[in-house]
Amino acid sequence: MHPILKLVAQRLALSTLLLLAASVLIFAGTTILPGDVAQNILGQSATPESLANLRKELGMDQPATTRYFNWLFGALQGDLGTALTNGRDIVDSLGGRLKNTLFLAFWAAVVAVPLAIFLGLLAVRYRERWPDKLISAVTLASISVPEFLIGYVLMYYVGVKLGWAPTVSTIYDSMSLGEKLSAIALPVTVLTMVVLAHMMRMTRAAILNVMQSAYIETAELKGLTSFQVIARHAFPNAIAPVVNVVMLNLAYLVVGVVVVEVVFVYPGMGQYLVDHVAKRDVPVVQACGLIFAAVYIGLNMVADIVSILANPRLRHPK
Amino acid sequence: MSEKLLKVENLKIGARIYPPGEKPRNIDIVHGVSFELEKGKVLGLIGESGAGKSTIGLASMAYGRGGVEITGGKVWVNGREILGTNLRDLRKLRGTEVTYVSQSAAASFNPAKKIMEQVIEASLHQGKFSKKEAEARAVELFTKLGLPDPENIGNRYPHQVSGGQLQRCMTALALCPEPDLVVFDEPTTALDVTTQIDVLMAIKDAIRDTGVAALYITHDLAVVAQVSDEIMVLRMGDMVEHGTTDQIINNPVEEYTRDLVSVRSTQHEGKPPTDNPVLTVENVTARYKGTNFDVLHNVTMELHPGQTLAVVGESGSGKSTTARVITGLLPPREGKIHFDGRDLSPDLEGRSREDLRELQMIYQMADVAMNPRQTVGTIIGRPLEFYFGMKGKEKRARIIELLDEIELGVEFIDRYPAELSGGQKQRVCIARALAAKPKVIICDEVTSALDPLVADGILKLLENLQKVENVAYLFITHDLATVKAIADSIAVMYQGRVVRYGPKTEVLAPPFDDYTDLLLSSVPEMRLGWLEEVVQNRKMESAGN
16 A cells, blocks of 8 residues: 555544544533433423433433434434534524634635735744744734724724724625625634734744755755745745644634634624523534534544655655 | 866865854865866866865855855856856756756655656756656666666666766756756765776766766765876865876876875784684674664674674675674674673663673764763763773873873873764774773774775874784774785675675675675776776677676
């Protein structure tokens, strides 16, 4: 077997195991949480009998391991159960939310990743000079300000004062792509500012590291311009560390956007999760946890695989 | 302005250095060097490390490595003064008119790109050839340089070809844009002697066939004598002597040049073996963990008290692995190590402190073998504490004694490794090994990283110490000249086997086995025409077979 296939298969197997372990943690974590769903649903006036009946109905009387495996096999078949609070099928209500979250994350990534890499290349080209320092200062400043503050500031100046973009980002299926994009312009801007610095700094550091190599000197002595040297010779060898940090930030865009979603009233996963945590709706929390874990593990696996593929020694063995 | 291809006038080069614990300051590397080079001629630049030869070579492309800066003088290429021109014009010069071949092709090729792409990149970038033309020219050069499968080798990645082949690819890279001048910076130094000969011949042929002029930079006078028309000897940034190759080799004027020509003053009369060897390697077969092939096959050799056994071979021959087995770092699969009448435990854990003390080691890279944050005194004092429990005055007295033995003064006791020269560092490592009062010292390529004159000093020191301390050396090296200078007996290794073994006089006398013959005849000799002679002889032999 080609060594690459073997390595990729290894990564896939490891990721599956990891996801399984994460599912155990999520289930165990939600099970040992204090509070009782039945009590929550029925309220203060519930009798012990009605509580016991409801628990039985919800399957809460079975041992934890049985419940875990029922849940796991259900999840494997695409059935995440029903929400306790409103009795709706979780997959149905989650599907739309997940789509919205991915939509927002995708467009934030489309803006942020190329911009970060370009700024990183630019910072290397003008290292230790004013463009480098300006890029570093601006991106570090934007990552240091809390995202809700950036959100409200943008909302006030860009949305209210200038009127360039809507301040509420609620989107519906009936909207055209253009309308949707216009609606999410502000949250995308905020998210971009949050993830930019990390990726930009890593690109800069990884490329500077490669710039010490002898083959960079060879390229310079071929008469290439600085930017050609960086883009053609340094960047291909800096892909692995850059991809890793890009994937971490993509995962953050999917998993960590709760605040931005709330600020802009965006109907995504984060808001959905927060709502149901407050209501102790355990199946929904479990489902969200599982999806977040899958996204995190999946993206990191992609980063690993890309790093492997970026290595010519592995791609083209002797 | 000038008819010459390259004219360098009063070139001055400086650099900013950052010594530890001091303020950064500017130093001069090259103080006013002048020379000229005609079309199609080869000038050899020779000198020890720090002589400024690479710096001068790169200055012909107006390039300064790291913090190096050209501070004065003038350089003309094809009649144009290049030091005053702007970067854009320089870029047109680099990669078309002047190209560069570096010491380590392995590091100088981008690992992420195919060889062909890199070889033709400069030609395409400068618009000198179309892609098709450039590729055809590259294939032609690959053929000329004797690379296997010249049609397809360009489709490979750098890690997929051998070191010698990659060095030839680098030469093709430099010649592809039809430059007027190529700077060869130690192009064969990193190669084994048997490979060096082929690459050297390929470079020489390519220079002759393309009519390109070259600056050939090396520290090995015997090598430069084979390829250049003229030689310039440099020392500490000054020109020592400049003349035709014939004059420099056969009638050197300056004393320093004479030293370089007649280096290897160390002479050693081989001693006959004694009755009781101090170290015996018996039928050792070994492999590395996690692999399924042996790297050593039935290796047997003996080392006698107060004598030197030279283990010689090319990279990958198993000589360093043999040392790892002897020191216990790699337990053998089969075979035994006897030491001074007893069996040594195969692995390090099973060895007593006494075993460890009696078998010491000196390494190739002295600077990484020492803790940079410890003073010389601490470094040498450590084995005194560890093996003999010495403290205070007694320890200090012994350290000073040892410093005296390695011909360094008391003032070195408080210095840090960074404040020492390469030769001084190696001397401190020798003192550290001696401090344990060992019976055997394994010397692993201890002179390979040093300049010839410095290396010669180290060999002399080792020789003298052997007489005084009666210590035995297991001397691992790829350099046959070193072997001739110091060995009592020799083991020639090839692909994990000892192919020839015995007292020096026997091993170095004919009839030879094929490999030893190849190895011996590949060592560059300091005379004109040696390269052609060897290549001619080999052609005749292979035609005869």
